[in-house]
Structures are given as structure tokens and as C-alpha cells.
Amino acid sequence: MKSKYDAIVIGAGHNGLTNAAYLAKSGLDVLVVEKNDYIGGAAVSRELHEGWLYSNCSYVCSLLRQSIHRDLNLTRHGLMIVPYSGTTNFSLNGNYIAEYGDHDMQYREIKRHSLRDADAIHRYETDLMRYAKLIRHFLLRTPADPTSFKPRDLGEMMFMAKKFAGMGEEQVYEFMRFMTMSAGDFLDEYFENDLVKALYSTSSIIGTALGVYSPGTAYVLLHHVMGDVDGAVGAWGLARGGMGAISNALAGALKEHDGEILTEAPVAQIIVKKGCAKGVALEDGREINADIVVSNLDPKRTFTNIMDAADIPSDLRKKAENFKIRGSSGKVNIALTGKPDFPSLPADHKLRNGSFQFLDSMERMERAYDDWKHGRWSDDPFIEMTQSSVWDPTLASPGHYFVSCFIQYCPAEVEGGWTPDKRDAFGKTVIDQICNYSPNFRDHIAHMEVRTPFEIENEIGLTEGNIFQGELTIDQLMFNRPFPGYSQYRGPVKGMYMCGSGTHPGGGVSSACGANSAREILMDLKRPNVVPEDDVDE
Amino acid sequence: MPMQTNLQAADTIDHVHEGVIYSPFHRRTSAKNINQQWSVWNGYASTKYYADAHLEYFSTRNTCGVFDVSPMRKYRIKGPDAEAMLNRMVTRDVTSQAVDTVAYNIWCTDAGKLIDDGTLFRVSEDDFWLCAADPNFDWLQLSAVGFPNLEITDISEDLASLALQGPTSCALLKAMGFSGIENATPFSIMRFPFGAGEITISRTGYTGDLGYELWVDPADAELLWDQLFSVGQVYGIQPLGEDSLEMARIEAGFLAPDVDFHGSLHTVDRGHDHSPLELALGWIINFKKGHFSGRAALAKEKAAGKHRRLIKLDIEGNKPAENSILYCDKGCKKTIGYVTSAMWSPVVKANIAYGLVEGQYADGPIWAEIYHQKELRWVRKLAQCTRVTKPFWAPERARQTPPSDC
Numbered sequence: 001m002k003s004k005y006d007a008i009v010i011g012a013g014h015n016g017l018t019n020a021a022y023l024a025k026s027g028l029d030v031l032v033v034e035k036n037d038y039i040g041g042a043a044v045s046r047e048l049h050e051g052w053l054y055s056n057c058s059y060v061c062s063l064l065r066q067s068i069h070r071d072l073n074l075t076r077h078g079l080m081i082v083p084y085s086g087t088t089n090f091s092l093n094g095n096y097i098a099e100y101g102d103h104d105m106q107y108r109e110i111k112r113h114s115l116r117d118a119d120a121i122h123r124y125e126t127d128l129m130r131y132a133k134l135i136r137h138f139l140l141r142t143p144a145d146p147t148s149f150k151p152r153d154l155g156e157m158m159f160m161a162k163k164f165a166g167m168g169e170e171q172v173y174e175f176m177r178f179m180t181m182s183a184g185d186f187l188d189e190y191f192e193n194d195l196v197k198a199l200y201s202t203s204s205i206i207g208t209a210l211g212v213y214s215p216g217t218a219y220v221l222l223h224h225v226m227g228d229v230d231g232a233v234g235a236w237g238l239a240r241g242g243m244g245a246i247s248n249a250l251a252g253a254l255k256e257h258d259g260e261i262l263t264e265a266p267v268a269q270i271i272v273k274k275g276c277a278k279g280v281a282l283e284d285g286r287e288i289n290a291d292i293v294v295s296n297l298d299p300k301r302t303f304t305n306i307m308d309a310a311d312i313p314s315d316l317r318k319k320a321e322n323f324k325i326r327g328s329s330g331k332v333n334i335a336l337t338g339k340p341d342f343p344s345l346p347a348d349h350k351l352r353n354g355s356f357q358f359l360d361s362m363e364r365m366e367r368a369y370d371d372w373k374h375g376r377w378s379d380d381p382f383i384e385m386t387q388s389s390v391w392d393p394t395l396a397s398p399g400h401y402f403v404s405c406f407i408q409y410c411p412a413e414v415e416g417g418w419t420p421d422k423r424d425a426f427g428k429t430v431i432d433q434i435c436n437y438s439p440n441f442r443d444h445i446a447h448m449e450v451r452t453p454f455e456i457e458n459e460i461g462l463t464e465g466n467i468f469q470g471e472l473t474i475d476q477l478m479f480n481r482p483f484p485g486y487s488q489y490r491g492p493v494k495g496m497y498m499c500g501s502g503t504h505p506g507g508g509v510s511s512a513c514g515a516n517s518a519r520e521i522l523m524d525l526k527r528p529n530v531v532p533e534d535d536v537d538e
Numbered sequence: 539m540p541m542q543t544n545l546q547a548a549d550t551i552d553h554v555h556e557g558v559i560y561s562p563f564h565r566r567t568s569a570k571n572i573n574q575q576w577s578v579w580n581g582y583a584s585t586k587y588y589a590d591a592h593l594e595y596f597s598t599r600n601t602c603g604v605f606d607v608s609p610m611r612k613y614r615i616k617g618p619d620a621e622a623m624l625n626r627m628v629t630r631d632v633t634s635q636a637v638d639t640v641a642y643n644i645w646c647t648d649a650g651k652l653i654d655d656g657t658l659f660r661v662s663e664d665d666f667w668l669c670a671a672d673p674n675f676d677w678l679q680l681s682a683v684g685f686p687n688l689e690i691t692d693i694s695e696d697l698a699s700l701a702l703q704g705p706t707s708c709a710l711l712k713a714m715g716f717s718g719i720e721n722a723t724p725f726s727i728m729r730f731p732f733g734a735g736e737i738t739i740s741r742t743g744y745t746g747d748l749g750y751e752l753w754v755d756p757a758d759a760e761l762l763w764d765q766l767f768s769v770g771q772v773y774g775i776q777p778l779g780e781d782s783l784e785m786a787r788i789e790a791g792f793l794a795p796d797v798d799f800h801g802s803l804h805t806v807d808r809g810h811d812h813s814p815l816e817l818a819l820g821w822i823i824n825f826k827k828g829h830f831s832g833r834a835a836l837a838k839e840k841a842a843g844k845h846r847r848l849i850k851l852d853i854e855g856n857k858p859a860e861n862s863i864l865y866c867d868k869g870c871k872k873t874i875g876y877v878t879s880a881m882w883s884p885v886v887k888a889n890i891a892y893g894l895v896e897g898q899y900a901d902g903p904i905w906a907e908i909y910h911q912k913e914l915r916w917v918r919k920l921a922q923c924t925r926v927t928k929p930f931w932a933p934e935r936a937r938q939t940p941p942s943d944c
Contacts, residue, residue, distance in 0.1 A: 043824075091542055092541060092542070092543045092544060093543070093545065093546055094543065094544075094545035094546040094547075094549050094551065095546060096551075098554075100554075104578060104580065104581030105554060105556065105557075105581070106557075107581065107673070108554045108555070108559075109554045109578075109583060112552055112554060115675055115692055116675055116676055116679055118673070118675075119673045119674070119675045119676035119677075120676040120677075122673075122803065123676060123753055123803050123804075126803060126804050126805065126806055129806045130806045133806060165806060167808060168808040170649065314838070343545060343546050343547065343548060344546060344547070344548055344551060345548055345553075346548045346553060347547075347548075349548075349553070350556065358540075364541070379540065380540045380541050381540070429540065432540050433540040436540055436541075436542075436543040437543060437545065525539070
């Protein structure tokens with residue numbers, strides 16, 4: 001480690017690594033500082049039980065920008081995104097609705113529950129795809145400042161206006177409705193069957209402290225279908241080797257361009273002198289200098305923890321305190337010695353390899369949310385259980401399985417505070433729910449890791465364990481993300497930038513925030529841009 | 539606590555069948571499909587060709603051929619409000635459609651964009667069948683808003699259906715005992731006792747030649763197939779696959795959904811769907827009948843007259859203009875559209891195609907950029923196109939009653 005760098009990136013999560021890789025690629029001398037003794041932040045793979053590799057935070061991938069994967073040669077650095085398929089959503093009586101990749105099978109599957117919904121799915125998917133295609137234009141672009149008259153902002157506003165108008169007058173109205181709507185209301189406009197609606201509603205509340213009938217959740221649903229795997233928009237894949245493979249590949253790209261990473265180096269403060277960022281002070285007292293300091297921490301942590309209140313405007317400090325970054329999700333990661341058995345599915349059925357959910361109706365989800373509002377984890381939690389190791393042989397040895405369970409809802413604070421006992425009680429609720437549908441599931445458990453928002457915050461550093469670094473509601477999106485006036489990745493002092501998911505285009509393992517931020521930094525340094533455009537196909 | 543489950547055993551759940559499903563004629567069609575050449579239509583295994591596509595295609599022009607249309611989606615709209623509801627949905631005047639007749643119909647969004655096309659059977663005053671290549675149940679429900687006195691049911695699985703097409707088709711049906719079938723006028727329906735119940739025969743089809751469609755209970759499907767092929771031997775009967783039917787329908791001037799037009803409800807990008815005026819379907823838009831879905835938008839578009847046009851092209855040379863871009867000049871400076879369907883027509887010995895072009899260029903010179911292979915080597919050529927206004931194939935017998943060969 002040197003005492004001075006051109007740029008320091010705080011936090012070796014995937015966006016920090018992306019940002020650093022591009023700064024290094026442009027020729028800057030870059031250091032990434034990371035508080036943990038491992039890199040990756042929430043895109044991480046760790047052997048938490050001998051013989052099992054845990055992809056224990058983020059667990060599936062769709063938003064990762066293909067053009068960045070390609071541009072940084074991430075495949076050469078060990079990354080492979082593989083497809084997986086089949087979600088089965090069980091109802092209480094063991095019957096279920098499944099998602100199939102095959103169009104005709106999907107039609108017949110929905111038809112088992114509602115003929116009309118089997119037909120309506122095409123109309124629903126077409127409308128959602130229209131919005132996804134629109135949003136995808138903006139992922140690898142810096143949001144325009146709508147109040148600015150700079151040629152660049154006017155140009156971006158024109159670009160945006162053109163894309164909007166390109167949808168046609170009627171669709172502009174529809175899109176405005178959509179952006180402010182609840183997922184529940186949106187789904188009710190297409191479907192009649194509760195199980196069908198339940199299946200499609202689940203992505204609208206993932207990581208979000210809202211219910212399916214809260215306005216704004218339709219966008220969260222869209223956020224989960226605007227990614228792609230090899231051009232199949234809306235599809236999700238797995239990173240071979242767990243999500244850590246993404247971070248490791250990005251670190252490989254960074255090192256290829258002579259960037260450095262310093263682990264076990266928590267930052268105490270960003271050093272500001274005369275209104276300019278000058279480096280970072282580590283908690284152990286060391287100081288490292290740089291004229292560019294990029295925070296990959298969430299906006300709340302950045303402006304309330306590692307920046308001195310005296311260095312930043314009071315209104316920004318207030319905005320950071322008010323930033324909506326509520327914790328609402330938990331994870332239970334499980335090492336299994338046998339494959340989970342779901343007796344309602346025929347032996348050797350393809351669906352046995354897929355993901356599982358247990359939700360009859362949106363009403364049940366809304367009730368799960370009610371528990372959260374009262375400061376309790378859901379009694380009847382929503383679980384998305386992904387059998388990652390079925391598709392990725394590197395996670396467990398043959399015959400052994402790694403499953404990742406995402407749980408909604410789990411509050412960041414419970415009465416009296418989180419304790420190991422309460423954490424385990426939360427874990428038990430989750431296992432009880434799974435055992436309801438897979439009675440001998442418990443017998444296969446070799447080890448499990450239960451993570452409430454409390455653990456996620458303490459290990460990864462995400463405030464309240466919010467997986468998106470701030471909620472994806474319209475008041476915190478586009479030119480309002482993270483706050484009005486700060487959407488173009490620049491902080492309040494010269495040389496200080498943001499690059500985390502708290503910035504546009506928001507959460508998910510996309511690398512877009514880190515890449516967009518790098519482009520802005522290079523622009524300020526008057527260096528040629530090395531960040532690629534998105535490869536959105538017109 | 540999580541809610542209490544009461545799990546059913548796997549064998550009590552109606553799991554969806556994985557892979558293709560089979561039409562009521564599958565045992566018969568698969569026996570004749572000697573090379574196992576299948577495609578998938580609405581999830582059903584559908585034969586591409588049986589043994590020899592060229593020979594099978596010619597049966598529609600020379601003898602007769604049989605195509606399994608069972609995978610078509612069929613809906614029944616029944617009740618006192620059925621006529622009024624359908625009249626608001628489709629562009630033709632349903633109130634003037636006689637009982638026991640069939641009418642080719644289209645339905646549009648309020649923006650005047652085509653959703654789908656199909657045939658509307660009026661089987662009694664208040665009972666209709668709507669047949670379309672793709673599912674339309676959702677749109678029928680949306681179109682029935684405000685019409686409570688009717689019932690819409692999917693009868694796709696309740697009917698097994700075959701298209702019998704070609705010059706000897708009438709004679710064959712007569713020989714099978716359906717006497718009087720020669721008096722069926724185009725687009726009329728007749729019924730005869732058959733098997734355990736009844737057969738409905740409509741003088742309809744997708745080949746532009748003399749032909750009929752036969753509708754029976756699925757339980758009688760194999761009986762119908764067997765009778766057709768035993769009696770039909772001396773009438774030159776052949777089974778038809780999708781490849782042959784596709785050729786026949788292009789010659790006849792019929793549109794194929796998802797080939798010549800993109801249904802509006804499935805269209806993501808503006809301008810990638812179509813108005814029926816673009817598709818030369820103005821002849822079935824009845825502006826005099828009062829309100830129907832899309833009327834105002836279509837009237838406006840018609841008055842402006844600036845819409846794209848789907849036109850029939852006769853193209854020089856013998857290389858089909860598949861996937862070709864169309865230009866108004868040989869130098870390819872100005873793109874004016876693209877080819878939607880193209881083929882060498884064996885019966886008229888012409889290189890034919892449909893082109894969708896910007897309206898202002900429809901009557902001017904048109905050049906097609908054709909890529910074709912010579913022993914694997916790709917070659918590009920520019921071919922001059924001549925606009926044709928009549929269907930490429932429209933024999934007299936298709937309109938005669940009784941037909942000349944019967």
C-alpha cells in the first residue's frame with residue numbers, strides 16, 4: 001500500500017469494484033478499501049460449512065450489464081452466468097402454479113387455474129416488456145438533471161423525452177399510471193385467479209418495506225424483470241461459483257489494470273480539506289491520500305457515518321437521515337445432505353430442480369407485511385427458496401445441496417433488539433414454513449446460516465440490511481436517487497463521489513451504478529471515457 | 539405460526555403434461571408422418587410434411603388434401619347478447635350474417651390495430667363459434683364487458699376438425715354419403731349424421747381452392763379420418779402438412795398471424811402492429827354498421843390515406859424473396875418496406891411474395907434485395923417486383939355451386 005493514490009473507492013462490493021476497475025482502466029492509480037477480510041460485499045461466496053460454498057447474500061443474477069461483462073473480460077476472469085429455470089409456487093393444499101420457460105406449457109399450466117389468465121398472460125407480459133424496454137435505455141446512463149440548462153442535461157432530457165414519446169401517447173399515460181401504482185392493482189387489471197396473481201406479485205415486494213397493495217410496488221416488480229440473460233429479458237441466471245464469482249472477476253479486472261485492494265480496512269472518515277476530498281482515515285488510524293474518494297456505502301451511511309457533519313451541507317445531512325432504507329428481508333442459507341422432497345410433485349419432475357415459493361394469495365403476503373409493520377417478523381413468511389447447487393456443481397459435492405432462502409418480511413428492529421435467540425426463532429419460523437410443504441426437510445440440514453437485517457447490516461454494512469441500498473420507490477428513483485440534486489454521482493465536496501446501489505439505477509447486482517459513477521469521474525478529470533454504452537437492442 | 543397445510547398427494551393433482559400434446563387425429567397423422575417431421579402449434583404436435591411436401595401441396599390444386607386443424611382455438615358465444623357483443627367486437631356487420639353461414643372476420647383495439655383474424659360461424663340466431671389460430675379468450679371476455687346475457691366457452695377440445703381442400707373434395711364428400719353437399723355455397727354450413735352424432739361441414743378453407751372444413755366430436759375423429767382415406771383413395775387424397783398449407787395460403791392471398799402481421803396485444807413497440815387498412819382488409823370494415831372497436835381510429839386513418847400497404851408482388855427470377863428488404867430504387871438508397879411471405883409458386887410458375895411498404899411507394903417501382911445460396915455460397919441479387927392486385931390463385935370452382943368437378 002502506498003500513501004497516496006489517484007482514487008480511493010470505499011467498499012469492495014460489486015459496484016465499488018466496477019468503479020475501481022474502470023478508473024484503473026483509464027490509467028488512474030486506484031485503491032479499494034474494504035472493512036471485511038473478504039471482498040464482494042453482498043455479492044459474495046464463502047465456505048461457511050466445510051464442503052459447502054454459500055452464496056449467502058444476493059443469490060441470483062439478471063441485471064448485471066452484459067456490456068460490462070464483455071468490456072472487462074469478466075469471463076476470462078472466471079465469471080460464467082448460467083441459466084436456471086422453474087419456479088413452483090405451492091398453495092396450502094399442495095397444488096401449485098409453476099413457471100415454465102416453454103410458452104405453450106406455461107399457457108396450459110395457468111389454464112389449470114384459469115383459462116382467462118392463461119390468455120391474459122400475453123397481454124400482461126407485453127405491457128411489462130414495453131416498460132422494461134423503456135427503462136433498460138437508462139440503466140447505463142447518468143440521470144439528467146431536469147432543472148439544469150447545461151447542454152449535456154438538455155441532451156439527456158431530450159433522449160428521455162424521445163424514448164417516452166416513442167411509446168405513443170396512450171402508452172405514456174399508461175406508464176405514468178404504472179409507475180405510481182401498486183403491484184396488486186396492476187395484477188388485478190389482468191388476472192382473476194389468486195394463485196396466478198400471487199406468483200407474479202412476489203417480485204414486487206422483494207427487499208421492499210411495502211405491501212403488494214402499496215403504491216409504487218408495480219415499479220419494484222418491473223425492477224425485477226428488466227434484466228436479462230443473453231437477451232431473454234426478464235430471465236434470471238446464477239453465477240457459477242456463487243455471486244462471489246462476479247466480485248472475484250471484477251477484482252481480477254481491477255488487478256489486470258494494476259488496481260489494489262486493501263481488506264480489513266474499515267474507513268472512519270473521508271478526509272475533507274478546504275471543501276475538497278483529500279483521502280480516507282481508516283479506523284486503525286492510518287490515513288491514505290487521494291484527490292478522488294468514491295463511496296460505495298449506502299447514502300445514509302456515507303453521509304451520516306463517514307463524513308463529518310461539518311464538511312457537508314445541513315440539508316444533505318437531513319436528506320441522508322431521512323433516506324428510506326428500511327430493512328425488511330432476511331436470509332436463511334442451508335447446507336443439505338439430501339435433496340428436498342416435495343411430495344405434491346411427481347418423482348423426477350423437472351420442477352423439483354427449480355425454486356419454490358409458498359404463497360396462495362396476495363392477501364397472505366399483505367398479512368405477512370402487517371407483522372412487519374408491528375415490528376415482528378412474519379408469522380407466515382414469504383420464502384423464495386432457490387436450489388442453487390442443482391444448477392451449479394461448484395457449491396456442494398454430489399448428493400449434497402446448497403439452498404438459499406430469501407425471506408420477506410423481517411424487520412431491522414424488534415422489541416428489545418435482536419438477540420441470537422430471536423434470530424434462531426426467526427430461522428425456525430422459516431424452516432417450519434418449508435416443512436409444511438416438504439415434511440422431511442429438517443432431516444437433511446447439515447448446517448444453516450440465519451441472517452436477519454441485523455446480521456446483514458453488521459456483516460455487509462448495508463443500513464438496516466436493506467438489499468437495495470435504499471428503497472426503490474419513485475421518490476428515490478432516477479434524478480431523485482439518492483436525493484434531489486445528487487443524482488449524478490457527485491457528492492457535496494469536490495472529488496467526492498458515490499457509486500453504490502443507492503444511486504441510479506438502484507439495487508441489484510448490475511454494476512451499472514459503479515460504471516456510471518466512473519464515467520462521471522473521468523468526465524470531471526477530463527479523461528477519455530472508457531465506460532461502455534449499454535447494448536440495449538433497439 | 540405458518541398456516542396449516544393439507545397436502546394432496548402428487549397423483550391427485552392435474553399436473554400439466556410436459557412436452558407436446560396430441561390432437562384427436564394424432565394416431566393417424568403420426569402413422570403417416572413417416573419422417574417424424576413435426577412443428578408445434580398451440581402446444582400440439584402438428585405435421586410439417588408427411589412424405590413429400592411438393593406432392594402433398596399439389597393435392598390442393600389437383601386432387602384433394604387433408605390438414606388437421608384441431609389445434610385451432612374455438613370459442614362458443616351463446617346468448618341473447620351474443621350478436622350485439624360480436625357486432626361491437628368485429629369489423630363486419632354480424633347482424634346481417636345469416637344462420638348457418640361463416641364469415642371471415644377481424645377484430646381490433648380501440649386504436650384500430652389488428653388483434654387477430656378468424657372465422658365466425660353463426661350456428662343459430664344466438665349461438666356463434668369463433669375459430670382463430672391463436673388464443674383469444676381474454677379478448678372475448680374484455681369485449682363482452684357490458685353484455686351480461688351471454689356465455690363464452692372454450693370449445694377447442696370439444697371439436698376435432700379437418701380441412702379437406704382441393705378440386706375432388708366435393709366429389710369425395712358426396713361419395714362418403716354426404717349427399718347434397720354439392721349444393722353448399724361458399725361460406726355455408728351443412729350438417730349430417732355421423733358416427734355417434736353429427737358432422738358439421740362448412741365450405742371454408744385456407745387454400746383458395748374448392749374446399750371444406752369438417753367438424754366432429756373427438757370420439758369420431760379417427761372414424762372420419764379412416765373414411766376419408768378409404769373412400770378418398772380413388773380421389774387422390776393426400777395428408778397435408780404445414781409446409782404445403784403455407785404455400786397454398788400464400789397463393790390464395792390469405793394472411794398468417796405472426797407472419798404477415800403482429801397481433802396488437804402482443805406488440806411491444808409502437809408501429810410494429812398493423813391496422814387492417816394496411817393489410818388490405820378494408821373490404822371487411824363496415825363503417826356503416828355503427829360503433830365497433832377501432833371504428834373512429836380506422837375512419838381517421840382511412841381518410842388520411844397515408845398508411846402502409848401490404849401488397850402482392852410478382853418478382854422477376856425464381857429465387858424466393860424470403861426476408862427481403864424492399865427499395866424503390868435499384869441502388870437501394872431508399873428502404874420502403876420488407877417482404878412478409880415469399881415463395882416460388884409451383885402452380886402458377888411465378889415468384890410471388892407479399893410486401894409491406896410505405897403507402898406512398900406502393901404504386902411506384904419496387905426492388906427486392908434477395909440473398910440466396912449457390913451450393914452454400916451466398917449470393918445477393920436485386921429483383922424487380924411487379925405489383926399484382928388479384929390473388930395469385932383463384933380457380934372458378936372455388937366459387938361455383940355446385941362445383942364443376944362434382
